[in-house]
Amino acid sequence: MTTHTVAVPTPIPVRIPVRQILPYAIFTGILSLIALYFVGAEQGALAVFDGTTVHELVHDARHLLGFPCH
C-alpha cells in the first residue's frame, strides 16, 4: 500500500522561548491573581478594604465559582 503525501495547511506549533514568556508571566500573573482574589476571597477570610461592599457585590459569583464565602 502506498501512502500519499498531502499538503495540510495546519500550522505546526513552534515553542516560544521561556526567556520571552517570563516577564509577561510574572507581571500579568500577578495582576490576574489580584483580579481572581477580589472575586474569590476579598472581605472573606482576608480583607484589604473594610466593610462588605466588595463581598456583597461579587457574592453570587463567589458562591457559584466554588469559593468559601462565609
Next chain:
Amino acid sequence: MPLTDTVTTEQQNTLTVRSLLVWGLLAGLVGGLLAFGFASAFGEPSVDAAISIEESGGAHEHSHGDAGQAHDHGTAAEEPAEEEPVSRAFQATGGLGIGAVAYGLGLGGLFSLAFAFAYGRLGSLSPRASAVTVAGLAYVGVVLVPFLKYPANPPAVGNGATIGERTGLFFGMIAISLVALVLAVVAARALSRRWGGWWSTLAGGAGYLVVVGVAAALLPAINEVPTGFPPSVLWEFRTASLGTSAVLYAGIGVAFAALLHRGLTRGRTL
C-alpha cells in the same frame, strides 16, 4: 523563493506572547459572559432558595467576623431597616455579571500564559488541540479535583467562624492539585521519548491521581451543611457551580483556540 517560503512559514508559526495575551483576555471576556449566562439560568434559583432558607431560620445563622454584623442578603420584605451595601436584585444580576467577567478576564490572562509555556511542548498536538487540552487540564486540576474534596457551598451552608480555615484548605487543595498536575505533564513529556506518548501520558495521569488522592485522604474533611437543609437544593447548587466553571473554562479554551487558529492561518498575530 524557497528561502522566502521558509521565512513566511516561520513567521506564521512563531507567536508573540503579546498576541497570546490579547487573545487570552478576549477569550476570558467570552468565557466570563457565557458563565454569567449559565449561572443566571442554572445557579441563581438554588442561590435564591438557599438564601430564603437562611433567612427563614431553617438553617443555623452565620455572621461575618467583623463587628458581629449579620450577613445581609438584602431581604426587602423582612428587614427593610437594615442597611445593605448591595441589593439582592443587583447581587443576582449586575454583581454576578461583574464577578464572572472580572474572573473570566483574570483567568483568560493566566490561561494565555499557561498556553504560552505549553505551546509546542505537548508533543504532536495541533495549536487548537493544545489550547483545548490546556483548558481541559486546568479545569480538572483547578476546579474538578479540588471540588471533589471541598465542594462549593450555597448561602446558609458554612460556619462563619471557620471561614479562615476553610479558605486555607480550599486554596491548599488547589495548590497541591495544580503543582501535581504541572509536574505530571512535565514528567509525561520527559518520559515520552523512552516510553512513547501513550504510556508516558498514562503514567503522568496515574501519578497525578495518586498525589491528589493521598492529599484528599490526609486533609481534614469539612461538612458544615446544617441539618434540615434540603439535599435537592444542595445538589442543584453544586452541579450548577461545576457547570458554571465548566462553561467558563470551555468558553475560554474554545474562544482562544478559534482566535489562535485565525491568527496562525491568516498570519495575523497582532
